[in-house]
Amino acid sequence: MPKVRLPATASNDDFSRLEELFDQALSLPQQDRETYLLDTCAGDTDLLARLRALLAAHEDEEQVSDLHRQTQKEENTFQGRRLGPYELESLLGRGGMGAVYLAHRADGQYESKVAIKVVDLPLATDAFYDRFKQERQILARLTHPHIARLLDGGVSEDGILFLVMEHVEGTRIDDYCRSHKMTAEAKLRLFVAVCGAVQFAHQSLVIHRDLKPDNVLVSEDGAPHLLDFGTAKLMSSDGTADTRGLTREGFLSFTPAYASPEQVLGRSVTTSSDTYSLGVLLYQMLTERLPYELNDFTAEEMIRVICEQEISPPTSADRTFPDKDLEAILAKALRKEPEQRYQTADAFAADVQAYLDHLPVSARRGNLRYRARKFSRRHRLALSFTAALALTLLMGVFAVLRQTHAARVAEQNSEASAKDLSQLSDTLLTELDDAIKQLPGSTGAQQLLVARVLEHLDRMAQNPRSNSFTKVSLANAYVRLASLQASPYEQNIDDVPGALHSLEKATTILTTLAAATPSDATVLLALARAQDARGEILSFADDSAGAAKNLNDSVKTYEGLLKSPAASPALFFEAGSVIDTLGDVMGQDTGFADPEAALRDYRLAIDFDRRALAMNPDFKPSRRGLATMQMKIGNVELDEQPAVALIDFKAAMTMLDALPAVERSRLDLTRLRALLLRKQALSLSELGRYAEADSLFAQSTAIYMQIAAADPKDLRALRDLDRLLTNETFSVENEADPSLTVPAAAQQQESSSRQALARAEELEAQRAVTLEKLLQVSPGDVIPSQELAAVRVRLETLRLARRSPDDLTLRRDREALDTLRSAASKEAASTLVLDMAGHAFMDVRPTSLRDTAFALQCMERGTALTHRKVPSWLLSLAQAYRASGDPVRALASAREGLALLPQDNADRNFRLRRQLEYELKFSRKQ
Structure with missing residues (x-):
């Protein structure tokens, strides 16, 4: 018999009396116990209450014991039985709603250990079955390296619900x-x-x-x-x-x-x-x-x-x-x-x-003291480095001044001072910069380096007695500093105005020197590098004309240098890099929109890399450069020939994998790997191969997340992650687009579209978080704020597919749309802003918020800016015409876009082609 705890207030005599009456009551059938208690207690309400409490407690414990025995029996019954293709081995644990068993795959397909959760039969009410089904839906949505994955799930022949999970x-x-x-x-x-x-x-x-x-x-x-x-x-x-x-x-x-x-x-x-x-x-x-x-x-x-x-x-x-x-x-x-x-x-x-x-x-x-102490502690190494750097620079300045004084007596001492300055700038701004950039979390160190070195370089530039050697060294230092400030191809601190100002100082010094000594190779090389750096930064500041002018000037300067018999592999590589950047500018949709010119430049850059490798097969920069150039060729082809682009991206990855392991571990090449994975995924998505694309997107995400986590202030990492999420969301939405459904798979497409849209919603939410982080690091950057407005509209539009809007949602959508309208209404609005605003006003839900006339204006402007040479813009224009009730122009725009696409059987499932064909069909019906 279970031991029942008697009331704590009972005396020894009470215990004997209670135990006797309690035992007697238990010996009776349950239906006779109440009558026995009333007769025995004879009006003793306290005794009656205690006996009733003891009997009730006994019944409760009996139920618990029965449940425990039943559970033990069921657990033994479950061990060794089959649920689907899995065989249960042993109980791992029990939770509030189910038991978890270790199991293995038993159908011979493959061997694996899994954890299987089943519903406890004593608790299997409808509510628990509903809850169990809900858990299956929840787990299916959670794919994360630190969350146990759902592998399978189902219902056994005898109605047992079960989940198959990763065994951790x-x-x-x-x-x-x-x-x-x-x-x-x-x-x-x-x-x-x-x-x-x-x-x-x-x-x-x-x-x-x-x-x-x-x-x-x-x-x-x-x-x-x-x-x-x-x-x-x-x-x-x-x-x-x-x-x-x-x-x-x-x-x-x-x-x-x-x-x-x-x-x-x-x-x-x-x-x-x-x-x-x-x-x-x-x-x-x-x-x-x-x-x-x-x-x-x-x-x-x-x-x-x-x-x-x-x-x-x-x-x-x-x-x-x-x-x-x-x-x-x-x-x-x-x-x-x-x-x-x-x-x-x-x-x-x-x-x-x-x-x-x-x-x-x-x-x-x-308080301020607390924050100052924190700053000092976290920058202990950086501050000591800065102090050492400042001391070194000050000692250098002192040495220069001392040597300048000595130059009044001996001219040769001035040249020695210049060499010291050259060594100082080369060490601090080249070797140290390269080392810092390979370290995760180096943004703060770079900012300190830039601020301190710029201050001292400006002081040195004021020296009126500097000779030619000193001035070239100073100009080179300004160019390296500009790279740290805003080079689009390297880790930087995102200071475009500061970089252009540094380059202006360098080019002023070098242009004057080149005019005085036109055959001085040292001066010409420094000038070519300064022109190249200015062109790179202007290209990313949307000044295509200014970028092309500076880059062409740099190419001409390099051409003169390459005529020398002493031209080195490094010189060929540098010249090829300038031509590479010029190809980027020529291929820009809003710049010159000339993909053929871009391809010519990229292939010429590859030729320069090969010439460098012919001189030195182990020249690492050119080996890295070949992989990058192959990827850029794929970029040009991606817009119109994704199948061809996929081949080039794979070739670039093969070149990258051929590099030594120590090379591949560099931060810039880690970024390149993530980029190549993303580009391959995008190509596969464009071809309708979504499952393959998802796998590569996941691999790219893992790399980008690791880089971003290493340095929360790394703007480039956050922007890379944003681009990845944008591409993946686009891919997932295309997977759910009925206009892209292959006829044979229409039924399957319909059943999976809801899952695809749910995934798109998750990705848009992640993108919103990423853009918010970007704005926290760079609050003055208007582009992320405009992108965030577009993402919020897209996110609410996806959510409204499942529910009705509330007042708060409508207010947020109107605020986001107002932001986009303001940005897109500006005369200098970029194609990015016009695209975001156009699609937002064309697709937003509820439809009462739509403004198809404004959306059409955005699409017309964007198509004009891209010189009507970009098929994707012509597709957007056709969609805007159709939304505005103009099927005739929609039909013409779709035809114009299709005419730009090459006729290639390999691209028969190309997303853009299928959407343009859909617009043709739809517009004809109207």
Whole structure:
């Protein structure tokens, strides 16, 4: 018989009396017990109440025991049985709604270990089946390296629902930290990775609701893995999860020790509920205990402790505490009021990362002294480097002044000073710059280098007694500085005006010297480099004419130098690089829109690289250059011949893979690999090969995310990531486009289009986050703000495919559309802005927000700017004409676009061709 706890107020005599009566009552049939109690107690209401309580407790424990025995029996029954192609091996664990088993593939197709979750039969009400189906939908949407993946799912012949998930072999995160004796810094870095996975789930409109150590396993490679989204709640407005009777069935969808106050109180759960649970998790990781103890899990106890009691001050054996910053972070994460916590996992992670980077944390409003101390600590190395750099430069200046004084006595000492300056600039601005650029997180160091060196170079330029050698060295230093400031082909700090100003100083010095000594090769080489650098930067500042003039001037200067018998491989490579950039400018749609000229320049640049390699087969810059040039040829072909472009992108990747491993590890070549993966994916998408494209997009994403995570202020990394997300969203939407459906696959296309649109929505949300980060780093940049407006319209349009708009959505859409209208209405609006605005006003939902007349104006202007030579713009124009009710012009524009495409069977599924053909067909019907 189960042991029943007697009331604590009973005396020894009471115990004997109660036990006797209790045993007698139990010996009777249940229907006779109440009559027996009434007769025996004979008006003793206290005794009657105690006996009733004991019998009720006994019945409860009997039910629990029966349930436990039934569960044990079922678990033994499940072991060894088949669910689909999988055979269950052993029980791994049990959660609030299902048991998880280790299983293996048993149909002979391939061998693999998996984790399978099945619904507990005693709990298999309709509500739980609905919840289980919802979990399958949730997991199917979550593809992230730190979230256990859903592999399969289904229903057995006898109606058992099951999910097949990735089997993660790992250790609970708190046990992992303890067993590996991790430092506080290592724990925080691990926690940031966990936040990244939670943030991804939130961006996928999923709240976990049960974050705890059991659900965060760390594998042997140190990577965290989030498990069990069975309690997750979709952030939707339909309320499905809350109206299916789960509460009535007694389903507790959280673990009390890690639950937020609003969960305990049964109120609405948001992303800040997960950040609260993350706060508990971080507290436990750092202190090896919970922020408060629950002695029992009654409702009263949970409410009192979680909703009212303050957390215990964090302490730890490893002397992590006291630490005011960490204490402030934990206190903010564990605030009782949801609005006072971190609203997103990303914001939580950002504060932790700021702590790791010795930056001020947002949770603590420190004074000026606090912020200064943080600045000093995080820039300890940089400040010491800057101090050493300043000291070195000042010593150089002192040496120059001293040597200038000595030059009054001996002319040769002036030349020695010039050589010292040359060595100084070459070392600091060439070797040091190249080294810094290969380091992740180097933006701050580059900014310090630029600011300090520019200051001292300007002082040196004021020396009236500088000779020719000194002036050339000074000009070269300005050119290298401009590259650090804004070279579009290298890591830079995004200071275009500063770069152009530096180049103006260099060209002024060198033009004067070249006029005085026209045969001086040193002067001419420095001038050619300055002209090239100015052309590169102007090309990315949308000054195509200015870029072409400077680049052509540079090519002419190099031509004179290459006539020398002493021309080196490096000289041929440099000249080829200028021709390469000129090809970029010639091929720009809004510049000269001359792809044939661009291809001629690219092939000429390849010829220069090959000539350099003929002189020195191991000349690394030219070997790297060949891969880049092959990719650029593919870029030109991509617009009209994606099948041909795909061949070139693959050839470029082969060239890249042929480089030594130490070369491939360079940051610039890591970027090139990500770019080539993205370009191949885009080519495959254009050809309708979406599954292959998805795989390459994922590989490219992994590289870009790694680069961006290494340096949150790396503007180029953020822009690269934005372009990737733009391409991938475009691909996913095309996959769902009925006009691109292959007739034989129409039924399959219809069934998968909803999933594709859901994925497009996720990607647009990620792109919005990326653009917001760009604006945080570069708040004065108007382009990302305009792109963000377009993304918000697109995001709401995708969401409105599933629900009706509310007033807040409409207001946000109008604000975003106003931003785009203002930008596109300007006379100097770029094709990017015109394209974003045109499609936004043509496609926005609800249709009451559309302005097809304005959309048509944008498309007409964009088509004119691209000289009616770009088929994709003619497609947009045809769509705008059709939307405006002008099928005749829509038909003409579609025909004009098709005429520009080469007739190639390899491109028969080319997205652009199929869309233009669709416009022809549709316009004819109208």
